[in-house]
Amino acid sequence: MRLAEDFEANPNQKLLQGKVIATLFFEPSTRTRLSFETAINRLGGKIIGFSDSSSSSVSKGETLHDTIRMVSNYADMIIMRHPMEGSARYASEVSSVPVINAGDGANQHPSQTLLDMYSVIKTQGSLDNINLFLVGDLKYGRTVHSLLMAMLQFENPIFNFIAPPELAMPNEYKIHLASKGIRYFEHTEFTDIINAADIIYMTRVQKERFIDPVEYEKVKNIYILRNEMLKNTKENMRILHPLPRINEIHTDVDTNPKAYYFTQAKNGVYARMAIIAHLLNLK
């Protein structure tokens, strides 16, 4: 967090001069890739890689093992997004250079979590005593799971989950919270309960998650945050979203000072600069 702050104050530190970073995106992810590549460029590094497995030797049937062995001979670091869970951990075993997980299937997206935490600390001054409202797809959304696991390392968090029953927070997380004596509340309605929030973390309710399309039609317009809902929310409250947004945050929220999601995306570059510099022992 301190390193990210340092890079935000001085974004053009050429610590990666002479270094080559591989960005291996076995599935497309525009935002995460651009954010990492901006971080590398600002640090003065060179980038090799691919943005889609169809343009790599994977399409010829090469294993992940062989791709990683080969690329780790070329680059000083690998940043990898892969559709299969556990792929990044496996790559780190095979690779001779550090591997950053830029998302492994439905498992983890740790750089997103670090930038979310950086956004919380910047807006709230601390990671302790945060009343965090998680809204939308809490069943499949890996960003909310990772953020939850990260935030419960800090003092006195309160979690509020707002989701349709089909996309409720999985039991394993609730059991984990209960076992640690951490307070959490579940809601299906998106009402003025948000007035207690320090952070509202919005996510997209995706149509493809519903077995019955009728169920999707019923809930698709319920979990939309509108400007009028923010009237009585706390002054310090900020709205986060991992983006892309579809319609779950109405555009009339964008001009509200409590809307933080675009700055959050900007914070991502500083957080990723910090991750890269830290792993290569450059700072």
Add this chain to the structure above:
Amino acid sequence: MEKHLKVSAIKDGTVIDHIPTKSLFKVIKILRLEECSQMVTFGNNLDSKAMGTKAIIKIANRFFADEEVNKIALVAPHAKLNTIRDYKVIEKRVVETPKEIVGIINCFNPNCITNAENITTRFEVLSDKPIAMKCFYCEKITNENEMAFC
């Protein structure tokens, strides 16, 4: 009345008793007894006061380290091991579920990288009754009723 052994005695080696009948061939597989060059005899569906029916395996001239034999706890949690020397039982052991399972079980998550590449699976055992194991790679939990052997 003269007592007859259903599975003949061994002079030296190991007897694994109290194996659930449905787990006999899994135990053979886990311990790789199909590759064993020594005499291996087994019986299945034998009467058992404690279990109703049970299986038993006798392996001549073979002795197991704890970490080797503890792997069978996944399928035979109440198995007992008798070490035999000169037809006499010189040691009795029970199996204990290990804290880590390497190989043996496939991750139940079809989207786990271990199911796509040639990777030895690794699990942290979270609970032994009933068995729940967390995959070292994808972090998903495989439960007892989802266990599939490699």
